[in-house]
Amino acid sequence: MSDRDGLIWFDGEMVDWREAKTHVLTHTLHYGMGVFEGVRAYEAEQGTSIFRLEAHTDRLFNSAKIMNMPMPFSKEEINEAQRAAVRENNLKSAYIRPMVFYGSEGMGLRADNLKTHIIVAAWEWGAYMGEENLQRGIKIATSSFTRHHVNVTMTKAKSNGAYMNSMLALQEAISHGCDEALLLDTEGYVSEGSGENFFMVKDGVLYTPELTAALDGITRKTIIQMAKEEGFEVREKRITRDEVYIADEAFFTGTAAEVTPIRELDNRQIGSGSRGPVTELLQTKYFDVVHGRSAKHMDWLTPVA
Ligand code: PMP
Structure with a gap:
């Protein structure tokens, strides 16, 4: 570099x-x-x-x-x-x-x-998880590493030291043949990826973990707003790993990861095992917004020139 x-x-x-x-x-x-x-x-x-x-x-x-x-x-x-x-x-x-x-x-x-x-x-940095994974989705595993606790390093700050935890989790996931880790909080509920927030879809409703252990992601906020504009209900709640196993769809959000579908968690196929329709819709809308093709959210874009 x-x-x-x-x-x-x-x-x-x-x-x-x-x-x-x-x-x-x-x-x-x-x-x-x-x-x-x-x-x-x-x-x-x-x-x-x-x-x-x-x-x-x-x-x-x-x-x-x-x-x-x-x-x-x-x-x-x-x-x-x-x-x-x-x-x-x-x-x-x-x-x-x-x-x-x-x-x-x-x-x-x-x-x-x-x-x-x-x-x-x-x-210049292209798709964080690879261009093909934006369509195919990624394979993830529940991490043996627990996400930070609010009273250890705190979780609202995007701090350098916090990423030791992310690196350990990601390296472990990769060594097990996965693309990314899913970290649980100290209570054992789903928190987030090593550098992404988590969403799942069940019966047409979007669910994402409450912001206790997870970072307050800007892409998360963006997707919540856009999903509501598309008429979806979005619930922030505690999510268990087995709820994810039986979800219809799941995806990660992040500035680097953008909207990345999850096709498998812990060797269990999620939904159809590829990018689901809700994920595809929100991913398409997200790319429209970031590329200035959506009149609605032009205020989210600051020209560099
Ligand atoms: N969680 C963690 C741990 C992250 O590193 C990131 C990336 N900043 C996110 C979530 C997603 O945040 P954002 O959408 O603001 O990039």
Whole structure:
């Protein structure tokens, strides 16, 4: 990732991609205290546009507040940095990564005398789970790793350290021949994927876990709103793994994963074993919205030019 042409926004300036470096004593590298976002820009009818930029920036600032990290830039500056990272790298579509971290000004858990630094990088990144899986659906397994608890790392912040849990779960799932993990919360109820929120469909109703252990996903919010606009009932409730086994359809949502159908959980086929009709409808609508083909939600798109 580091050896390529381009520019990265770093503490208010555009720096050469290869020179966007930090010291080995960078505090966040040692203790994992940092927050970040994953944002996408799409080639839209009116030019390349960032999807739900303000919502992502709001979550970044909320994550920093939860982790008690002072933010040295305003929301407007971080919004502009994201637009610039896409524009100045001449990207038509992009995955955008803002990340907030403590520098190498000091060491130790007190985290005093530290400065907060921010980078925004952007690069081209296609379908997270592969183009064919957007249609075919993925095979997942219930993880032996439990999702974070609200009183351990908290779950509203998208924090760097939280992703140790995600990586362990994903690596385990892959080693078992699956594409993704389904993590349960400390009570044993369905929480989310390693980097996605979970939905299932049963008898025409959409269900998604309540936001206790799961991240408050922006794609989740988008899909809930769009499903309601399509006339579906959406219920947020506790879901058990065996409810998922007998669901008609299931899918993951996320900025990276977009709307990815789930065809199998723990070697049990979900519904017809391929992308279900409700999933297909919402996936199609989602891609229409992000590409600016839906007049209804143009306010979710921020052009980079
Ligand atoms: N849960 C986790 C753990 C994630 O990392 C992500 C990706 N940010 C999501 C859910 C989905 O969130 P969003 O739709 O905002 O990308």
